Amino acid sequence: MSRIGRRPIELPAGVEVRIDEGNRVTVSGPRGTLSRSLHPDMRIVLDEGVIRVERPDDEGFHRSLHGLTRTLLANMVQGVTQGFEKRLAIVGVGYRASLKGNDLELQVGYSHPVAVPRPEGVEFEVPSPTSIVVRGNDKELVGEVAANIRKIRKPEPYKGKGIRYEDEYVRKKAGKAAKGGAG
Numbered sequence: 733m734s735r736i737g738r739r740p741i742e743l744p745a746g747v748e749v750r751i752d753e754g755n756r757v758t759v760s761g762p763r764g765t766l767s768r769s770l771h772p773d774m775r776i777v778l779d780e781g782v783i784r785v786e787r788p789d790d791e792g793f794h795r796s797l798h799g800l801t802r803t804l805l806a807n808m809v810q811g812v813t814q815g816f817e818k819r820l821a822i823v824g825v826g827y828r829a830s831l832k833g834n835d836l837e838l839q840v841g842y843s844h845p846v847a848v849p850r851p852e853g854v855e856f857e858v859p860s861p862t863s864i865v866v867r868g869n870d871k872e873l874v875g876e877v878a879a880n881i882r883k884i885r886k887p888e889p890y891k892g893k894g895i896r897y898e899d900e901y902v903r904k905k906a907g908k909a910a911k912g913g914a915g
Contacts, residue, residue: 737798741783741806744813749783751776757805761812764853764869770809774801774863783809811869820864827885828861836864840885840895848881860913862899 743749747761755770771778772799775786785802787794810816820828827840836848836856850856854877857865866883868874878897887894887902896902 733837737802737871743781748780757811759808762813763812766811768791770801771797807871815869816871816874817867818874819898820895821898822862822895829858831858846884
């Protein structure tokens with residue numbers, strides 16, 4: 733058995749789960765509602781405040797789906813109760829972020845500011861001009877939006893300028909001057 737797949741998911745107070753035909757799961761909670769279709773081979777069992785995921789056999793494909801299905805369900809439950817967030821840091825002289833309405837505007841060394849429209853289900857927060865917080869209920873969507881923001885100006889390896897995750901380590905390379913004398 734998958735160690736992750738066999739762990740039950742405890743449902744906090746105020747969270748409702750509905751399982752429809754075709755393994756369409758809808759999770760409702762204090763922060764909103766999330767819905768997702770899961771693989772039809774996986775069996776989702778709901779009994780008195782606990783969700784369990786069962787697989788039909790020990791075939792390799794089903795073993796890999798077992799842990800994935802359980803993790804997706806657990807992320808949905810966490811999303812409607814606590815939500816998810818990704819923090820980004822902006823490094824570079826003159827690089828900054830600001831909010832224009834609901835959208836994010838970045839000035840990261842291009843000749844023009846770059847506007848990032850806010851997708852449905854995601855919130856932007858700019859606590860300081862050099863940090864961005866992306867929040868939402870759907871872990872996949874929050875991660876994708878944060879990755880797309882980072883992609884606008886990836887951290888470069890010589891000075892480390894660019895947009896990075898707050899906890900990301902950027903390994904720096906030695907420049908031309910530090911290579912050593914040629915004689």
